[in-house]
Amino acid sequence: MKKLICLLLMLACLFTCxxxxxxxxxxxxxxxxxxxxxxxxxxxxxxxxxxxxxxxVNYATFASNExxxxxLSAVNGGEYDIILASDYILNAAREAGLMQKFDASVVxxxxxxxxxxxxxxxxxxxxxxxxxxxxIPLIVYDPAVVEIEIDGFEDLWDPSLKxxxxxxxxxxxxxxxxxxxxxxxxxxxxxxxxxxxxxxxxALKENIHVLEYENLHNYVVxxxxxxxxxxxxxxxxxLDANPDLKVVWPKEGLGxxxxxxxxxxxxxxxxxxxxxxxYMLRPEVAAVCAEWQYYCTPNAAALDVIGDWYTxxxxxMGIFDRMxxxxxxxxxxxxxxxxxxxxxxxFKLGL
Amino acid sequence: xxxxxQKERAQERRNTLFFAPMAVLAVLLVALPLIYVLGxxxxxxxxxxxxxxxxxxxxxxxxxxxxxxxLKLAFYTTAVSLLIGYPFGYCMARAPRGWKSLxxxxxxxPFWTSALVRIFGWKILLQGNGLINTVLKSLGLIDKSIKFxxxxxxxxxxxxxxxxxxxILPCHSAVDKMDFTLVEASRDLGAxxxxxxxxxxxxxxxxxxxxGCVLVFVPSVGIFYLSDIMGGGLVxxxxxxxxxxxxxxxxxxGSAMSVLLVVLTAGxxxxxxxxxxxxxxxx
Numbered sequence: 001m002k003k004l005i006c007l008l009l010m011l012a013c014l015f016t017c018x019x020x021x022x023x024x025x026x027x028x029x030x031x032x033x034x035x036x037x038x039x040x041x042x043x044x045x046x047x048x049x050x051x052x053x054x055x056x057v058n059y060a061t062f063a064s065n066e067x068x069x070x071x072l073s074a075v076n077g078g079e080y081d082i083i084l085a086s087d088y089i090l091n092a093a094r095e096a097g098l099m100q101k102f103d104a105s106v107v108x109x110x111x112x113x114x115x116x117x118x119x120x121x122x123x124x125x126x127x128x129x130x131x132x133x134x135x136i137p138l139i140v141y142d143p144a145v146v147e148i149e150i151d152g153f154e155d156l157w158d159p160s161l162k163x164x165x166x167x168x169x170x171x172x173x174x175x176x177x178x179x180x181x182x183x184x185x186x187x188x189x190x191x192x193x194x195x196x197x198x199x200x201x202x203a204l205k206e207n208i209h210v211l212e213y214e215n216l217h218n219y220v221v222x223x224x225x226x227x228x229x230x231x232x233x234x235x236x237x238x239l240d241a242n243p244d245l246k247v248v249w250p251k252e253g254l255g256x257x258x259x260x261x262x263x264x265x266x267x268x269x270x271x272x273x274x275x276x277x278x279y280m281l282r283p284e285v286a287a288v289c290a291e292w293q294y295y296c297t298p299n300a301a302a303l304d305v306i307g308d309w310y311t312x313x314x315x316x317m318g319i320f321d322r323m324x325x326x327x328x329x330x331x332x333x334x335x336x337x338x339x340x341x342x343x344x345x346x347f348k349l350g351l
Numbered sequence: 352x353x354x355x356x357q358k359e360r361a362q363e364r365r366n367t368l369f370f371a372p373m374a375v376l377a378v379l380l381v382a383l384p385l386i387y388v389l390g391x392x393x394x395x396x397x398x399x400x401x402x403x404x405x406x407x408x409x410x411x412x413x414x415x416x417x418x419x420x421x422l423k424l425a426f427y428t429t430a431v432s433l434l435i436g437y438p439f440g441y442c443m444a445r446a447p448r449g450w451k452s453l454x455x456x457x458x459x460x461p462f463w464t465s466a467l468v469r470i471f472g473w474k475i476l477l478q479g480n481g482l483i484n485t486v487l488k489s490l491g492l493i494d495k496s497i498k499f500x501x502x503x504x505x506x507x508x509x510x511x512x513x514x515x516x517x518x519i520l521p522c523h524s525a526v527d528k529m530d531f532t533l534v535e536a537s538r539d540l541g542a543x544x545x546x547x548x549x550x551x552x553x554x555x556x557x558x559x560x561x562x563g564c565v566l567v568f569v570p571s572v573g574i575f576y577l578s579d580i581m582g583g584g585l586v587x588x589x590x591x592x593x594x595x596x597x598x599x600x601x602x603x604x605g606s607a608m609s610v611l612l613v614v615l616t617a618g619x620x621x622x623x624x625x626x627x628x629x630x631x632x633x634x
Contacts, residue, residue: 066597163498169584171598210501211584219582223479224500334396337599342413345594348586349416 029055031272034068035084037061039259041292049279055272065089072098078266081273087258088331090122090129100265101127106274109281109301116323117258117298121330129260130277133295135232136319136326137173137255139248140217140239145226152251153181156227157200161207164226166219169211171344172329172337173255175201177229180253186327189336198343205351220245231257233294235315249318256319256326258298290316385613392606405607414591414608418615421588424578425571428510432518432567435511437560440522444529458516470509470580477505506583514571518563525559526552558628565623569616588612 033040040046046057062068065086072083077098085093093099104110110118113131123129141150147160156165167174176186178197188194209225210216216228217238228238238245261280263273279285283301290297291307296316303311310316319326332340395402443454461469476482477499484496499505529552537547575589588608595605 064597066600069600070597166582169579171594208584209498210582212579212582218474218478219500222481223496224498334599334601338601341594341599345417345586345591346413348584349413349420351584 028269029053029272030058030269031055031082031276032058032060032080032267032269033082033084033276034060034062034072034080035082036063039084039293040289044288044292045280045285049276052279053272053275055275069093072264076266077264078268080264081267081269082261082276083264084132084259084261087120087122087260087328090260090262092331093262094122094128098265099128099262100267100270102130102263102277103270103274106271107277107281109278112281112283112286112299112301114298114300116320120258121328122258122260129262130281131258131260131298132280133290133293134256134258134298134319135295136249136257136322137168137177137229137231138235138315139227139229139250140220140235140245141227141248142220142223142242142245144244145223150227150246150248152248153177153229154252156181156207156229157204159206161227163207163209165204165207166210166212166216166225166228166230167208168216168230169213171340174211174229175340175343176255176329178204180250180255180327183252186255187330187332189332189339191339194339194343198347201343201347202350205347208351211348211351217241232296232315236294236313239313239315247315249314249322254319254322254326256328258328259295388606388609391603392610394603396601396603405603406611408604409607409611417586417591418588418611420585421572424506424510424585424587425568427507428514428571429518429564429568431507431511432515433560433564436515436518436563437522439515440519440559440563441526441556443519443523444526458519462516466513467580470513470577473505473509473512474500474581501582501584503583503585505581506578506585509577509581510571510574513574513577514567517566517570521559521562521566522556523559525556525562529555561623561626561628565620565628569619572616573612 033046040059042059046059049055050057060080062071066089068083068085069089069092072080072093073096077100083093090099107130110126110130117131117134118126139150139153139156145164148155148158150156155161167177172186175194175197178201179186179188179193182193182197182200184193184197210219212219214231215234216225216230217234219225220228220238221241228234230238235247239247261277263270263277267273280289281299283299283305286297286299286302287306287310290299290302291310294316296319297303297306331337392405393401393403395404439454443451443458446454478484479496479498479500483499484493487493487497533555534547534551537551538544542550573589575585575587575593577583578585578587579590592605592608592612595601595608599605
């Protein structure tokens with residue numbers, strides 16, 4: 001009997017605690033961030049924020065934009081306070097009503113951003129998204145292995161590059177690259193143009209050695225491949241390992257991406273989230289983020305305080321000369337997305 | 352009713368009581384999700400009700416090729432695992448006691464480390480300036496690095512490496528349980544070693560071989576991340592389902608693919624049982 005009473009008492013305690021917890025939730029000092037593993041550094045960015053505000057940050061991770069979208073939809077835009085993801089999925093989330101506007105009276109430093117990186121398709125009126133970093137896939141190649149001079153996408157079809165290319169294992173990015181080489185938009189849904197692109201992609205088969213989404217720089221550095229078309233941080237990492245590598249800003253056009261932060265529509269701690277956005281926009285914080293993540297910074301004020309080594313590197317700064325050539329990969333309706341996936345599946349099956 | 356019968360009844364009732372929580376868990380965690388997937392695969396994307404359209408959408412030459420790709424890779428993985436795993440399991444069972452536990456440790460220990468970490472280890476060994484290429488070069492066997500990564504062979508290596516324990520363990524226990532006096536008897540009657548092996552050892556350890564093959568083959572059909580990590584760029588069933596769910600975001604067609612994969616797997620298992628296979632402790 002004594003045991004039973006003890007047990008009941010314990011349960012009662014737990015229950016009251018649980019109620020107290022839900023009452024507190026509204027103004028408790030917590031911030032739930034949801035993004036990729038390691039995408040916001042703890043010791044240089046999150047820890048100082050926690051010390052300054054007393055807000056405890058929880059960091060949950062997803063493996064892909066798509067996974068984030070599914071999870072956020074499943075919790076109806078709640079649970080998380082800050083989400084950091086890529087442009088096309090930001091657009092999908094905004095269209096699905098999963099975002100809430102940030103509070104401009106708290107986020108007073110939005111003006112630190114370079115206007116070239118704001119008012120984009122995912123947030124035309126600058127009400128929802130705070131851009132975090134930006135990237136452009138580039139060609140990086142080893143002149144010791146590659147015999148020709150590469151200055152654009154078209155060169156990737158050169159017969160001398162047989163079995164030496166590494167491309168991104170993604171339908172939209174790589175078919176997009178083929179479309180750019182044809183002078184077309186990466187987002188075309190025109191059947192005839194896509195059929196032509198599929199044919200041109202087929203002709204690239206002989207030159208491809210590896211398809212991988214991330215970390216293609218490892219293959220260039222180890223000598224497994226001579227050239228890779230890959231994302232900004234991997235280009236920079238390749239150059240770190242081998243400064244003799246050459247970086248190409250393709251003359252036909254550029255892919256372009258922005259990763260941004262937003263507050264989900266039913267965020268439990270929206271007030272804290274707004275304070276975090278203000279914090280992330282500060283020049284010194286944005287500078288640290290760009291240096292850590294090896295991406296281009298959309299924060300103009302950050303460039304004044306960022307390290308000289310950073311501004312000396314063309315893979316981070318070159319975008320400012322080519323802003324008008326850069327095109328986003330947009331989110332398309334399922335039927336159009338399927339067209340790209342079909343081309344990609346057929347292509348990979350024939351490899 | 353006799354006293355004994357009553358006692359047995361009571362025992363049975365107690366057994367049911369013990370079994371109940373497991374049954375509830377199985378229904379909640381296995382049956383319900385599967386039914387959900389099945390339901391999803393039989394409804395239309397626009398929410399207009401029952402349809403077989405998702406299955407019709409799978410009747411495409413390239414999708415069949417994807418399934419064939421997965422089956423082919425699973426078949427090679429099983430074959431190579433058997434060629435290496437059976438002799439290993441055999442030697443392990445016949446080894447002196449001290450060696451036995453050492454070999455068993457060698458099989459078990461890798462399980463304690465993440466498969467991902469171990470596969471990345473292989474990647475570093477195999478890369479252009481990796482240990483294997485460096486050694487081959489310094490021995491003068493090659494003068495240009497071999498491009499291991501990205502090849503079908505490297506994917507197969509990773510698959511076999513990850514799955515082989517599931518072949519070794521059943522083969523080992525089959526050989527271990529076998530009565531070796533039977534082999535000795537056949538040798539006494541004049542059988543050559545290979546003859547004794549083919550006529551005595553092999554049939555007696557066949558259940559272990561079959562169990563190993565099923566345990567390796569079935570998961571191999573579904574695994575796709577190893578090919579991605581090794582740069583194989585293969586399109587396997589797993590890739591197809593993932594892309595359908597996450598990239599195209601058509602959960603209904605993706606579910607139909609998943610159902611097809613489950614049916615395929617169940618089919619393999621049923622054939623195995625029909626051929627007199629063990630229950631593998633799962634049925």
